Amino acid sequence: MRPNPPLVRYGLLAAPIVFIAVFLIGPLAVMFAWGFWERVGFSVRPAFTLEHYAAFLDGARLFVLERGLVVAISVTVISLLIAYPIAYFLAIRVKREVARAVLLLFTVPFLVNYVIRNFALAYLLSRSGPINRALIDIGLVDKAVDWLLFSDFAVFTGLIASYMPFMIYPLWLSLAGIDRRLVEASWMLGAPPIATFLKITLPLSMPGVFAAAIFGFVGAFGESAVPIILGGVGYQLMGNTITSALDVLDYPLAAAMSSVVVAMMLVLLAAWYMVFDIRSFLGKITRWKFRP
């Protein structure tokens, strides 16, 4: 047996880590730095100034931050309420192969560009769109409902449609990984189904709930296209406020706002990392049959 030189082997295994370190950590570091740098014309110069954070936090943009938080938290909670029953049903009540097929069905719309899907949603929700026509035809309303589009309702619908489908997957992963004997033991000891759910299933699925929540929250919080398509003129969330700072070439301001979003994500991710074992969220797929 001729073992490969360890240098080559570890070099290969380290390649993806190096790639991520250079093209993920590197860019994030530059972005954090630029948030503190001076703006010179259309470019930036190394310095340490807090003026961009000040411009962000004391102007009308503070309102954007507040609204962004409210919208992102509400969307995350609603999406969890929609997705959890689906994941639970697929993990507990349905055969594994059927569950996989249905999960794929939920993945397909997530794969189709969400910008395209949101254009279509804008049409479906518009004054002359099919939903309004149907409402009028069945006599529920006399004239077109105009809060369907360019409203909080529209933005919420768009954000949920964009991010909820992929939240089902981590929920399902953690629910499917639960040892069924724990649930059975709870039944046998006489606990009613609701108590079993609250005391056994729900706590054990928390790694998945948290992963899904971070995914949904960060997605909705940093979203830039949905408020433009479905919110209408002047509907600002963090994402499109950042792109509008870019449009006027104010790079440090865009960097500062984007840093706030990423910092929030990092805090949530760190909390997730401290509280849960990521491997338990990934369930069976990281439990190899290791030999001593």
Added chain:
Amino acid sequence: MTARRIGFWLCWGYLGLVLVFLYMPLVPPFVFSFTDKVGGGPTLAWYAALGDNRVLMGAIRASLLVAVITAVITPPLALLAAMGVRELRAPRAILLLVLMPLFIPGVSMGLATAFFFQQLGIAPSIWTIVVVHVMWSLPFAFLIILTVMATFDPVYLEAAYVHGAGRWRAFVDVELPLIRPGVMGAAIFSMILSFNETVRTALVQGPWNTVQTYIWSSYLQIGLSPTLHAVMSILIALTLGLVTLMLALALRRGRRV
């Protein structure tokens, strides 16, 4: 019917409703792209006119090129990451690092990468687009390959070592054939994600256009048109086609094992 069975079918009903809500937006682009603007009758004119749009054709070529390069680069990287994770017995920090691109909003990632390249003096090109696409598809490809690798029993590798194979031979002759469907699936998945990326791409594209950024900038400048609906229909059809291909590969694997 017992209450339990009624509950079971109610659950399916609920699931169906959510699926209808998610699939509904896939229909309108097809309707608009086949409808004549004047008479409202069916027409193929919008599709026929696509070939004359040189900017769009350039964008399609760029998209295809980027998608193919992404599909070639991402799976080996994801495979190496998955093997590294197994080798080191699933260290949590590395898992977190590989999954992190999932949790970064598109705007922040695109902007950070654009600033990064600007800082290094690297001009936007096909390759700056490829970098953000690979980064975006890497965690998905990683999860897919990890799932398939979990079904592979490392005892086969031990057997290969016992019979004198080196690590490389054992990997290429024993493990790779068994996990190949996962690697193929990861490649197709990366290609789908690459085709459907807008926000990150728009910030690092420079003078280049992909189909998605072409659609987005046309929408911002002049609004939607039947031509754009035709392009979007093609993209939806292409995505559904690739998903079907991925499903077919998965089913073939299911039959063989």
